Amino acid sequence: MNRSRVLFHMVRADFLERVRRYSFLFTLGFSIYLGYAMYSGKINMQLGSYHGVANSAWLGSVVGLAGSVFLSLVGFYVVKNTIQRDRETRVGRILAATPMSRSFYTLSKALSNLAVLSAMILILAGAAIVIQLTHGGVGRISLFDLLSPILIFGLCAMSVTAAIAVLFETIPGLRGGVGNIAYFFLWCFLLNLSIRPLLTGQSPSVSTSMRDYTGITTISGQMQAQLHQLDPEYKGGSGFYIGSSHRGTKTFVWTGVKWNATIILSRIFWIGVAFCLTLIAAGLFDRFDPARETLSLKRSKKQAVLPKPDELDRLPIHIRETQLHASDLTPLVHGRSHVRFVALVLAELRLLLRGQHWWWYAVAAGLFVGCLFAPLDSARSGVILVAWLWPALLWSQLGTREAQFSTQAIIFSAPHAFPRQLLSSWAAGVVLALLTGGGLGLRLMLARDTDGLFGWVVAAIFIPALALALGVCTESRKPFEAVYTAWWYIGPLHQMRKLDFIGTQPTSSTPGLYLAASLMLLLVACLWRRGRLAHA
């Protein structure tokens, strides 16, 4: 069998395995929603007070950019599990025993990621056609104008995202939650790199094109140039807006992307970057070597100190013969029902914190002290942000641990496990929030700032409720890690009213809203878990 055929079958098998999972429906759902949001005008692009008439060129450009910008973020979290799945299912060990090279494996995984992301892009392309046909589209459909920006910019950005996902999976420290959070900031950085020439008014050049991995500067730059010719009063500026109220009042006819060698070369450059990232991933890939896996886990501090493989061999299985018999066990008095909610909360808290190294506690303690001694305004709008980002990877365990470690059968066959275990898990998350952010709580208490204190308590309730709901519904840690980081960045860090769940400023604080949201999220978590259990 030749190599291309092997590659085809590896990509095909991986792609089919993914698309036949229920989670793929959520993936498609997101693409469909993105298409709908643009159809209904909830997401639109405008240039100053202008927006384009809905012809093929405009729709193709806008949908292509929305795809490359938004799917490069969301898509990463969708596809970053392909090597992990081979690890968990032990298929990886079978593959490792074949002549397949590491670079061949990572390349097949990157292509499989790209196939999944391409499916999402194709849905957006379909949405663009539907929008023009049914939503007041102007002019004849030009498939080239409509599809070329979507496919060229969208697929290029997806190839980079696919390769980064594979790279993260091969780096032990980035394989888990740290990688999920780190990618958000990497995405912000790449987007900033892409968009900076637009913001600084740099004229288009080879350099700006090469930095523009989403295509936003290239397309917006050409649109702005066209507008400058049409309207000398036009002062520049462009962007995506979420919410239909931002729609521009004036229209212009966008004639489409002027494809040139620089644009094509820049896309080839980014595909080359994706290929290089895949090769780097091959160099870092452990080829499912259990010895390197153990080492990786220790390095990534995800496990408590585990014995090395050679220690495991020496570990005495039959340490000594016991003389104890079953009849010697302390008998139990049945019929007495103990409700040990506090004990269960403490046990859940211990489970959350177990495996953390001393430096984790040292940083948490430092942030606690920082909240306590920094000026109140700085503590409220600065230190607390870090203090409540620090435990994000612990909160992301809520609601997912039972599925992740296959303990459902043991736990859910215990009496009254639902909803007691679920709520105690959430309560442990609240305790963790109160402890890590406790410095600010004390400050607000001493300052008799009851509004601030209320907001702080609500945030401590809300964060674990969000983690629990997302965890229970998806049985994965990734959704919380991605959503929380993005929300933290947009809301509290930029003090955006209604999105600032921490209440970093009195003006941006809406604790009543978040208290109601917390209760709703807890209800969702309970109902979802109840639905999953046979006898709740």
Next chain:
Amino acid sequence: MNLVIEDVSKQYRGGHLALRNFSLTMKPGVLGLLGPNGAGKTTLMGILATITKATEGRVLWNGAEIAKNPDALRSVLGYLPQDFGVYPNLNAVEFLEYLAAVKGLDKATAARRIPELLELVNLTDARKRALGGYSGGMKQRVGIAQALLNDPQLLIVDEPTAGLDPEERVRFRNLLSDLSGERIVVLSTHIVSDVEATATDIALIANGTLVAHATPEALLLQVEGKVWEWVVPSGDLNEVRQRHQISSTNRRSDGVHVRVLGDEPPQGAQPVTPSLEDAYLFCLSRHRGGVAA
């Protein structure tokens, strides 16, 4: 104390019928649930352990339907699933402490029983090690310990000896025998020797239906006078396989010693004392409509 399964059927999404009108009554003792892979054992265990619901029929624990009040059974239930996980960062004591809290054991009882159970499953010296570093057999023993935490009246163990070495397997069989008495133990397995060593009752299951429910002695009686052994040249083995229901073969210096099931002895064969494995194969063969002649 009794557990009654009445006409239970279980159909999964996609239409696969894992159990069909399964009925069985259990009393204190060890019930060995024997059956080939895919027979429906794990589905039945899941229903008894309140993990999954029957599509039809009902299960009664001391007369009360478990679907209506699962917690009444759960408070006296010990369950060792076939596939289960542990939290790798906890050690054995911490893991059992956590499950004791989940199961509602009071602190003093948990503090007494956990060291005893770890001693019982021979993990006392490894109790402080992170579970992530345990071998498969050691994890299995932690699973056995957790199933016994609440001194269960109904103990359900699904393929419990999987991953255990021969010595630990013997220890576990002895433990099960010790545990039986005033409790019902359901031991699901496809390893006949595990059942042979411990079971006071045997239920044979195949294709989701109950093939037989009897004491080991009664099952052996069914196959009495139907097991034969004779020596054939190894070249004739394939022909023998086609004509007879073979229970086992052993290659020796004088040829292949073949053990067959049938009403009539093959020419030159001698009758031998049947084993439980013979009885198991005989019942399955009869259920499938096979000819043991």
